[in-house]
Amino acid sequence: MNHKRYISLFLLLLISFKILVVPFVYLDFELRKEYIIQHLCENRFTPQLHCDGKCYLAKQLHKVAEEQARNEAQKQSDTAKKVIQEVFEETTLDFALAPVSYLDFEYFPLLSSSVQKGFLSKPIMPPIA
Structure with a gap:
């Protein structure tokens, strides 16, 4: 039971890190301003602009946004590939031909029944009164 707790804590930290990437960029900027x-x-060579490192912060945020967009696009393409593979999965169809027996084949099964044979073998006579 204890290892399940560690695994769940690890997964929670991974999810939290992914969510908190942008706040970490801001925190890094504030700590190393x-x-x-x-x-x-x-x-930095033109202090009259009063940039104060905001250009660096904008670059870092842009990098994070691009990376997240790239990861999202990669996930979508992977999902699309999986769906296409599952929908159009290669299946081999095996058409094994069953042997055909010509000995038991009847060309006219209705004419070869015993009832019709007996009917055709008797001569046609008028009814007896």
């Missing part, structure tokens, strides 16, 4: 402004900002 001075370093980003001094070393990573595109406008």
Whole structure:
């Protein structure tokens, strides 16, 4: 029972991490704001723009959005491939021919019955009064 709890906790952490990617980007920006402004900002040599690292934050958010869109597109294409494979699954049809016996074959089964043979073998006579 204890290992199920660890597995469920691990899956919960994975789902939480996926949901919290954007807040982690904001948290990283706020924690390293001075370093980003001094070393990573595109406008660090023109302080009159007052960018304050927002260009770096916008780049990071754009990267995350692109990655999520790419992952979503990949999932959709994988799902479509699976559906197509299941719908149009290759099935081999085996048409084994059964042996045909010509000995028991009757060309006219109604004419060969015993009732009709007896009827045709008797001469036609008028009724007896």
